[in-house]
Amino acid sequence: MASNGWFGRRSQFTQARASHGAAAIPDGVATKCVKCGEIIFTSDFEKNLKVCTHCGFHHKLSADERIRYTVDEDSFAPLHENLRSVDPLRFPDYQSKLDKGIAATGMHDGIRVGVASVHGVSVVLAVADFSFMAASMGSVAGEKIVRALEEGAARRAPVVIFTASGGARMQEGLLSLMQMAKTSAAAARLAAANIPYVVVMTDATMAGVLASYASLGDITLAEPGALIGFAGARVSAQASTQKAPEGYQTAEWQLLHGQIDQIVARKDLPDTLGSLLQMLGFSPEPTLDDLASEALTEADEEIAAIG
Amino acid sequence: MASLNVIEFEKSIAELDENLSKLRRIVMDQKHPQNTADLPDQLANLEQHRTAIIRAWFSNLTAWDQVLLARHEKRPYTLDYIGHMFTGFQELHGDRLYGDDGAIVAGFAKLDDMPIAIVGHQKGRDIKQRQHRNFGYARPEGYRKAGRIMKLAAKFGVPIVTLIDTPGAAADVSADERGISEAIARNMFDMATLPTPIVSVVIGEGGSGGALGIAVADRVLMLEHSVYSVIAPEGCAAILWRDPEKKADAAKALNLTATRAKELGVVDGVIAEPLGGAHRDWEAAAGSLKEALIENLAQLKDLTGDELVERRYQRFRAIGQFTEIEPIHLNGHASGDAA
Numbered sequence: 001m002a003s004n005g006w007f008g009r010r011s012q013f014t015q016a017r018a019s020h021g022a023a024a025i026p027d028g029v030a031t032k033c034v035k036c037g038e039i040i041f042t043s044d045f046e047k048n049l050k051v052c053t054h055c056g057f058h059h060k061l062s063a064d065e066r067i068r069y070t071v072d073e074d075s076f077a078p079l080h081e082n083l084r085s086v087d088p089l090r091f092p093d094y095q096s097k098l099d100k101g102i103a104a105t106g107m108h109d110g111i112r113v114g115v116a117s118v119h120g121v122s123v124v125l126a127v128a129d130f131s132f133m134a135a136s137m138g139s140v141a142g143e144k145i146v147r148a149l150e151e152g153a154a155r156r157a158p159v160v161i162f163t164a165s166g167g168a169r170m171q172e173g174l175l176s177l178m179q180m181a182k183t184s185a186a187a188a189r190l191a192a193a194n195i196p197y198v199v200v201m202t203d204a205t206m207a208g209v210l211a212s213y214a215s216l217g218d219i220t221l222a223e224p225g226a227l228i229g230f231a232g233a234r235v236s237a238q239a240s241t242q243k244a245p246e247g248y249q250t251a252e253w254q255l256l257h258g259q260i261d262q263i264v265a266r267k268d269l270p271d272t273l274g275s276l277l278q279m280l281g282f283s284p285e286p287t288l289d290d291l292a293s294e295a296l297t298e299a300d301e302e303i304a305a306i307g
Numbered sequence: 308m309a310s311l312n313v314i315e316f317e318k319s320i321a322e323l324d325e326n327l328s329k330l331r332r333i334v335m336d337q338k339h340p341q342n343t344a345d346l347p348d349q350l351a352n353l354e355q356h357r358t359a360i361i362r363a364w365f366s367n368l369t370a371w372d373q374v375l376l377a378r379h380e381k382r383p384y385t386l387d388y389i390g391h392m393f394t395g396f397q398e399l400h401g402d403r404l405y406g407d408d409g410a411i412v413a414g415f416a417k418l419d420d421m422p423i424a425i426v427g428h429q430k431g432r433d434i435k436q437r438q439h440r441n442f443g444y445a446r447p448e449g450y451r452k453a454g455r456i457m458k459l460a461a462k463f464g465v466p467i468v469t470l471i472d473t474p475g476a477a478a479d480v481s482a483d484e485r486g487i488s489e490a491i492a493r494n495m496f497d498m499a500t501l502p503t504p505i506v507s508v509v510i511g512e513g514g515s516g517g518a519l520g521i522a523v524a525d526r527v528l529m530l531e532h533s534v535y536s537v538i539a540p541e542g543c544a545a546i547l548w549r550d551p552e553k554k555a556d557a558a559k560a561l562n563l564t565a566t567r568a569k570e571l572g573v574v575d576g577v578i579a580e581p582l583g584g585a586h587r588d589w590e591a592a593a594g595s596l597k598e599a600l601i602e603n604l605a606q607l608k609d610l611t612g613d614e615l616v617e618r619r620y621q622r623f624r625a626i627g628q629f630t631e632i633e634p635i636h637l638n639g640h641a642s643g644d645a646a
Contacts, residue, residue: 088571088628089562092547139627146624168515168537170547173562174573177537178626180516181523184492185499185620192500208537211476211516215492230488231478235542239444240479248480257484 033057035225049266058223058266060203062105063112063129066162070270071116071125078114080147083140085109087171094171101132110135110165111144115151118160119274120284124152126161130204134166137209141169142179145213149186149197158196158277163214167207180212187216196280198273201228201251201260219276220260221269222251228259313372314379316364320583323357361583368532371555373564374540376532377511378474381586383593385412385427385470388510391593392600393418393425399456401448405485408449409439410473411521413456415465418600424460426453426521427470430511444477445517450490453521454497461501466604469521471509474539476517491520498523499620502612506603508578508596509533509565510585525619526603527573529565530596531580535573536563572626576603 031045032038035057045052049069050059061069067076085108087094102108110132116125126148128135135141145161152159168176190197199217201210204227211230222228229236229249237244247253254260264272278284286294311319330350333339368376376382389396393416401407413426428445431437453469460467476487498505498521507524513535529535538546543561544553562568565577578599585592607615 082631082633084630084632086628086630089560091560139629143627143629170538170543170561172628173537173560174535174568174571175627177515177519177535178573178623180492180519181495181499182623182626184495185523185623188496188499189620191496208516211488211491211520212495213492215486215489216496230476230483235478236480236483239477240481242480244480249483257486259486259489 034059051266056224058203058225060130060164062131063107063127066127066129066202067112067114067116067125069266070162070273071118071123072120076114076116076125078112079151080113080144081108083108083143085138085140085172088139088175089171089173091171091173097133097171105129105132107132109138109140109144111141113144113148113151115155115157117285118270118277120287121274121277121282122155122157122285123273123277124148124155124157124159126159128162128164128202130164133169135164135209136166136169136176137179137183137212138169138172138176139179141165142176142182145179145183146186149183149190149213152195152197153190153193156193156195158198158280158282159190160198160200160273161213161217162200162202163205163209164202165205165207165209165214167209177208180208183213184216187213191216191218196277196282198276200264200269200273202226204228207231215259218280221262221264221272222254222260223266223269224251224263226251228254313364313368313375320357320361327353327357358582365583369555370534370558370561370564371540373532373534374554374558376584377534379584379586380432382511383585383589384432385425385429385472385510387589388470388593388596389416389425389427391589392597393423396425400452402451402455404448404451406448408441408446408452410441410443410445410477411449411453413452415460418468418597418604421604422465423604424456424465424467425470426456426467427510428473428518428521430472441477443473443512444475445473445520446477446482447485447487447490450476450487450494450520454490454494457494457501457505458497461503464503466504466506466607467501467524468600468604469505469507469524471507471513471518471522471533471535472511473514473517474512475514476520491516494520495523499623500616502616504604504607504610504615505619506600506607508599509535509574510596513563514539523619523623525607525615525622526575528576528578528599528603529568529574530578530585530592531565532584533565534558534563535565535568536561 028042030039031042033052036055038054040053050061085098107129110129111126113126116123126145149159197217198219199214201222205214206229227249228251251263255263333342334347334350396414396416398414412429415422415424428443429440430443431440457467505524506526507522509529511533515538540554540557541551543557545551568574569577578595581588581591
């Protein structure tokens with residue numbers, strides 16, 4: 001088990017944040033792993049789903065990359081793309097941070113929602129994009145998560161959420177805090193409707209998001225090495241009398257403490273999700289070919305009956 | 308004087324009060340050499356003046372003053388309110404999973420003749436108590452105890468009152484080890500569907516998720532000088548400006564006062580405190596709080612469990628502000644400024 005590789009994970013996280021987007025070397029031919037520092041051909045890196053070919057580190061993905069790597073080809077149809085944050089408190093510098101996030105991601109906010117299929121199983125999907133203001137949860141993110149959970153109940157389709165977030169978005173004050181209650185209440189409704197809710201925690205899932213919808217899945221998966229914790233390193237260190245243990249707040253550490261079901265490598269996520277959803281009773285939708293051959297069989301049977 | 312914060316102001320009022328009580332003793336003492344004929348009038352003037360000063364100060368508090376007041380160490384805590392408002396309190400301990408958290412108290416008591424389940428954060432007053440109460444930083448065991456008692460209340464149709472007063476949930480390694488995030492999330496999840504009336508009141512510090520973890524209610528109220536915030540002003544200042552000393556600016560930016568929370572639609576009502584704050588008159592503060600609880604519980608008592616749950620869902624569902632505009636075209640980000 002490569003768990004040794006995850007120790008000292010925190011400094012890597014800080015480094016990745018500090019170098020923000022500097023992982024790609026200018027001409028784009030080579031990419032430097034933010035974890036081990038190895039230079040990899042970008043083509044190999046991308047072929048490997050942005051997992052370091054040298055140390056296995058799972059780099060952060062944009063929402064669109066995540067969707068491409070996870071769902072059946074061309075099956076994703078976005079919903080609620082038109083929601084956009086406002087600046088209800090006129091909070092210092094908030095508008096410029098939103099503008100930067102929009103420029104960096106081409107998204108209005110840090111969550112993309114839609115319907116898709118995974119191994120043929122129809123799902124409602126929500127995916128966080130950490131590069132939009134650390135995918136912090138304000139009114140828009142909360143509303144989109146709630147709409148995804150409600151959509152799942154309405155369609156009777158499982159809801160799969162890939163979480164990543166620094167927590168509640170300070171710049172919307174109490175309105176952000178209340179999204180924790182709002183999303184948790186929506187998760188409770190989905191549960192009451194007996195529709196599965198699967199959470200996949202990715203790097204990094206923290207604070208107000210971890211303490212709300214991210215922790216309420218029927219099944220909770222996580223990517224290797226993902227940072228998962230309630231408080232940031234500094235706050236936690238101040239509050240603790242003990243030294244942070246090795247691997248503290250990694251997915252592996254959370255697994256050890258009973259907080260997640262399984263750590264799944266990026267390449268295995270579609271298979272794992274498909275398999276779990278089928279075991280919970282959600283079968284793949286028939287494809288057009290399936291429908292055609294079914295119709296042909298029926299026609300043959302009818303002809304045979306006449307004959 | 309304008310440069311004093313509210314705690315410094317309080318000190319000067321305390322000095323004034325000491326002098327006033329000396330004067331009062333002289334007035335009572337007929338034989339005192341300084342007891343002149345016009346002294347009672349002078350005293351009355353001074354007392355009026357004192358009230359006017361306090362009123363002026365308290366009508367012009369900064370957000371940071373409100374934070375200091377909400378954290379005031381003489382402010383009544385949950386068990387003080389329980390003592391003043393309820394009778395026959397039966398405290399129930401433990402989460403049946405790991406331990407008993409001193410930072411959250413829970414149990415049953417009577418509000419007049421009505422049985423109520425009470426859950427509240429608890430701070431300590433002396434060093435020993437503060438350690439026992441973990442300075443009000445509630446641990447996973449506290450949230451799980453709260454959840455256990457609230458579900459018990461719902462099972463027997465007993466209304467729930469929660470009192471919020473925490474700087475935040477415990478954020479140390481051991482809290483993470485025992486799933487503090489899950490404990491908070493699970494309480495919100497469970498509270499969203501409990502078929503019994505729930506009234507939550509922020510009585511002091513409404514610290515972030517640690518507060519909200521017991522505050523998913525049909526009615527959410529705040530005491531006049533309590534605060535409710537997504538993050539502590541010090542933490543906000545440290546993250547945004549790398550300078551915890553900018554806490555007063557952060558407090559202002561966060562809109563954490565009761566008045567602003569009401570305007571944002573996050574709380575349903577603000578309960579007036581005695582002049583100069585709840586810490587000056589526990590009895591009066593508890594009286595106002597009790598009145599508000601009775602009024603709000605009465606408004607909820609005829610709703611069925613299903614109606615309560617549906618309204619509670621819609622109450623939180625409606626919170627948030629955003630616009631809906633044309634989507635960005637993915638092959639060119641240019642329309643990002645189209646609003």
